[in-house]
Amino acid sequence: MSDARRPRVAVLVFPGSNDDRDAALALEGLGADPLLVWHAERKLPEVGAVVLPGGFSYGDYLRAGAIARFSPALRAVADFAAEGGLVLGICNGFQVLCEAGLLPGALRPNESLSFVCRDVALRVERTDTPFLTRCETGQRLTIPVKHGEGCFFADADLLAELDAAEQIVLRYDRDNPNGSVDDIAGIVNAEGNVMGLMPHPEHAVDPLLGSTDGALILSGLVEAARERLLAATV
Amino acid sequence: MLVRPKPGILDPQGKAVQNSLRHLGFTVEGARVGRLVDLEVETSDPEQARAEVERMCAELLANPLIESYEIELVEDS
Numbered sequence: 386m387s388d389a390r391r392p393r394v395a396v397l398v399f400p401g402s403n404d405d406r407d408a409a410l411a412l413e414g415l416g417a418d419p420l421l422v423w424h425a426e427r428k429l430p431e432v433g434a435v436v437l438p439g440g441f442s443y444g445d446y447l448r449a450g451a452i453a454r455f456s457p458a459l460r461a462v463a464d465f466a467a468e469g470g471l472v473l474g475i476c477n478g479f480q481v482l483c484e485a486g487l488l489p490g491a492l493r494p495n496e497s498l499s500f501v502c503r504d505v506a507l508r509v510e511r512t513d514t515p516f517l518t519r520c521e522t523g524q525r526l527t528i529p530v531k532h533g534e535g536c537f538f539a540d541a542d543l544l545a546e547l548d549a550a551e552q553i554v555l556r557y558d559r560d561n562p563n564g565s566v567d568d569i570a571g572i573v574n575a576e577g578n579v580m581g582l583m584p585h586p587e588h589a590v591d592p593l594l595g596s597t598d599g600a601l602i603l604s605g606l607v608e609a610a611r612e613r614l615l616a617a618t619v
Numbered sequence: 620m621l622v623r624p625k626p627g628i629l630d631p632q633g634k635a636v637q638n639s640l641r642h643l644g645f646t647v648e649g650a651r652v653g654r655l656v657d658l659e660v661e662t663s664d665p666e667q668a669r670a671e672v673e674r675m676c677a678e679l680l681a682n683p684l685i686e687s688y689e690i691e692l693v694e695d696s
Contacts, residue, residue, distance in 0.1 A: 448682060484682070491684045498631045538628065538685055564629070 391418040392433035392610040397462065397478075399424045399442035399453050404475065404587060408438045411587040415600060417607045424456040433610025434471035435462050437478025439531075439585060449492060449534045450480030459485060471515055471609055472579045476532055479571075479581030488574055488581045489547065490539040495532070496564025502531040504595065505584060506558040507570050511551055514573050515609035516580045519601040526555075526598040528584040530562050535583040537565035537572075550575055555582055620672060622681045622688045623653035656680055665692050 394417045398405045409419035420430060424442075429435065442453035453459060459481065466472045466487055474482040482488040495501060504527050509520040520526070539547060544567060547553055555571030563583070571582030586599030624630040630651050637650035658675070662668040672690050681688040 447679070451679065451682070491682050493628075493685060494631055496629060496631050498635055540684070543684075564631075 390611070391416060392607060392614050393418045393420055393431065394607065394610055395420050395422045395429055395432040395435045397422050397424060397435065397437050397458055399440065399456060399481075401442045401444055402438050402440035402477070404439035404477075404585065407585075408436050408475065408587040411590040411599070411603055412436070412607060414590060415604045415607050417610065422458055424453070424458045427457045427461060429458070429461045429465055431614075432465075432470075433612075433614040434473065434606055435465060436606075437462070437472070437474040437481055438587075439476035439478060442477055442481060445477070445480075445534075448484065450477060450482075450484040453477075453481040454485035463487060466574075466579050469576070469578050471606065471613065473516060473606055474579075474581040475585055475587065476530075476535070476583055479583055480534065482579060482581045487579050488572060489543055489552075490537055490569075490572065492534050492583075493536045493538050494534050495536050495562070500531070500533040501535070501562040502529070503562070504529050505562050505570075506560050507584060507598075508556045508558040509554070510556055511554045511573075514554060514577045514580065516573070516602055516605050517554060518608065519605040525558055526601065527596040528586055528589045528599050528602075529596075530584045531588075532563070532583055535563040535565065537563075537569045537583070539566055539569075547572060554580065555584075620656050620658065620676060620680060620688055620690045621653055622656065622676075622686050624651055625685055625687050628685055653686075659695075665694075668692065 396409045412419040480492045507526040509524040552572050556568040557570050561568050573580045586602040589596040589599030632652040633650040640647045660668045676688045
């Protein structure tokens with residue numbers, strides 16, 4: 386039983402994850418009780434939310450995220466998501482969620498074929514998801530990206546579907562670093578409880594590093610995790 | 620099995636190959652880069668093997684949203 390004031394949030398760790406500790410540190414600073422969960426775990430502890438961090442899970446052989454979806458922990462995450470649990474995938478975590486079918490679409494090599502690592506401007510398209518309650522619609526966020534395969538792709542039919550269901554929650558604001566279709570930077574599933582994004586909010590939580598806009602996203606997640614755990618204890 | 624980026628999908632790798640070839644003075648109208656996966660399967664029933672490889676493609680080796688694939692069976696005695 387975790388303390389509801391400091392909601393427990395699981396951060397999955399795959400072989401090759403490299404932003405797991407940054408994510409945990411950022412979540413802790415924002416009031417959560419982060420718990421690193423190794424990929425071989427078959428069950429998740431009682432948590433208010435799950436974060437899939439950035440990195441190169443299982444070396445990202447074949448396609449980014451393609452192997453991680455078979456890990457025991459990810460099956461547990463899929464069950465958690467199916468019950469309405471909050472799941473946030475960052476960068477490689479987003480790739481894993483797409484490959485696992487928890488989010489629609491696919492992430493392909495950047496149009497430039499170059500790894501990009503820099504701050505980008507984002508536009509918030511929706512705030513009525515648990516992850517973006519701290520933001521305002523149309524708000525401009527500065528959050529870094531660092532990826533080689535962040536080019537979100539959806540064919541015309543899927544794109545129309547995402548648009549109609551308002552599943553596109555973050556777009557690059559006139560500064561698309563990877564050639565993603567329709568400038569998409571982040572999406573949610575149809576139910577709204579699973580979100581993936583290429584930029585790294587966990588790297589934008591300290592003024593020393595230039596921007597604290599990432600804290601808006603992660604603190605929304607922490608708040609939602611807290612509410613969820615509180616509701617479960619009542 | 621051969622995996623290819625689906626037609627119409629931007630293939631930056633193919634584009635880079637095409638540009639490089641042009642730099643070398645070759646005339647190339649287009650280039651697409653895919654992936655070749657050689658699988659060794661022991662079976663006495665080629666059709667069953669093909670069905671099995673079909674499943675491998677659908678479940679792991681290709682992402683049907685962005686890639687197409689074709690399977691070729693080669694007998695090795």
